[in-house]
Amino acid sequence: MNNSLLEIKNLTYKKNLRTILNDINLNVGYGKIVALLGENGAGKTTLIRIISGIAKNYRGNVAVNGQQDEEARKSQVSITDALKGFNESTKIDEIEFFYEKIYPDFDDHQFKELREFMKLSGDMKLRQLSKGMREKLEIALTLSRKVPLYLLDEPFSGIDPLARKRIINSILLWKDPKATMIISDHFVNEITTILDEVIVVKDKTIASHIAADDIRANGQSIEQYYESMYEDGGAE
């Protein structure tokens, strides 16, 4: 078996006559928690969309758990979704039922535990949820699928600092040890303790992919390391 869960080779993506990602090469192994860092507009979300099979028409190869075909790749990936496909009057229970029917890998028992942990009630409607509550629901739904790769795109931006800490500290409990989680976020400080690797996207490509322990061994914090990547003032 290949040691890489995620393999990206020579990935280039253009949209609206602009190059968004250029010649990306990346290998991520099993059982890791990885931070995907970069400025706004660096291409983090696009990279996540390509991995999950949402963004199309790219050049290069993307494989998750050995699966290159988009349909097969989607079954290997669980990504935070803004739930825009649901009517605002949809109840959490109804969304849970939708996930249960649509995703054969959805663990209903785990979702119920996560929902309680996030202090969400099943009869709450989407329109009743604040931004933070909605993000909690998105995280709960994402982590309730049993897949090898989780992609969390800025999952904590609307969640209050206390709850954020609680969620981040318990992520390890909800994740299968063999599964990998890629978290794209600006709150570097709060996720450093759980990180195994750091990927920095800069100038439309992967500027750095390094083990968190190597950064720590150099006497730097992950935040310092990330800031040092932008000492020249950033890409744009």
Next chain:
Amino acid sequence: MTSFKNLFARMSKAKMRNIYLLVLIQLVSSLLITIWSLITSSGFRGDAGLLSWFIIVMTLMPFIDIAYVFISTWQNEKEFDSQTWRLIPISSTKFYIANISSAIVNGLYLVVLQLAMGIVAFLPAVFDHNIRFNVWQISNAVGKEVSGGNYWAKFFEAFPIGILLSEFIAFLLFAFLIYSIVATIDLSSKTILDFLPERHSKIFRAIIIIVLVFVLLIASGNVMNMLYQMDPAHVMTGEIRSYSSVWFTNFYLLIFSLIFSGINIWLLAKYHESK
């Protein structure tokens, strides 16, 4: 992988909300119009008053059905655009078929509900002696024919089952074609937009849609001319009403639906991105 059956069931359920809303609108508006017309004595007099609700329900039916075509078309495109739906691990072909067919099946369900509403709306007419007598006469005549053993023979003579079936299929294929054409215009305009600069995207999109509609109109005109030339007896085009003419129409509806669907599935698989 998600099964087609599960995806179809979820998509149907998502569209069902609009069906009930439309039925409710038809029910309430037909009741209001009936009450208003009876109070103001405009239109319905005497025995006709008992049939007024039924007549108004039936009159509103095509308008509600047209509204459903617009709403379901919009909803189909919304699902093609939605990340929630497009993240589902299923092939683009199955995704496309589930989306379009759920809209068609829901449309049939709407018609069934409307017919049921029609039956309920007819009930007040049973209070009228003349109408009751007419209904009794018809059922009596049907009963005699059935007991005589030649009812079904006469029924199928008046309504040939083959023609009925082929016209029902023509209706389904026509709905399939309409949804497919709208999806082709929507998906291809959005795809073309991805290859143009981001600025003025709304204006660009409007221009692209106008051009695409124009091209489709010219192309369909040319194709119809070609069909007429290939068919001097006008059998295929339906001017001579026959069993074969309906099936030829169905054949062409199917071919065009498959062409547009093929384009749509290709766009969904290779280019179109959800938001």
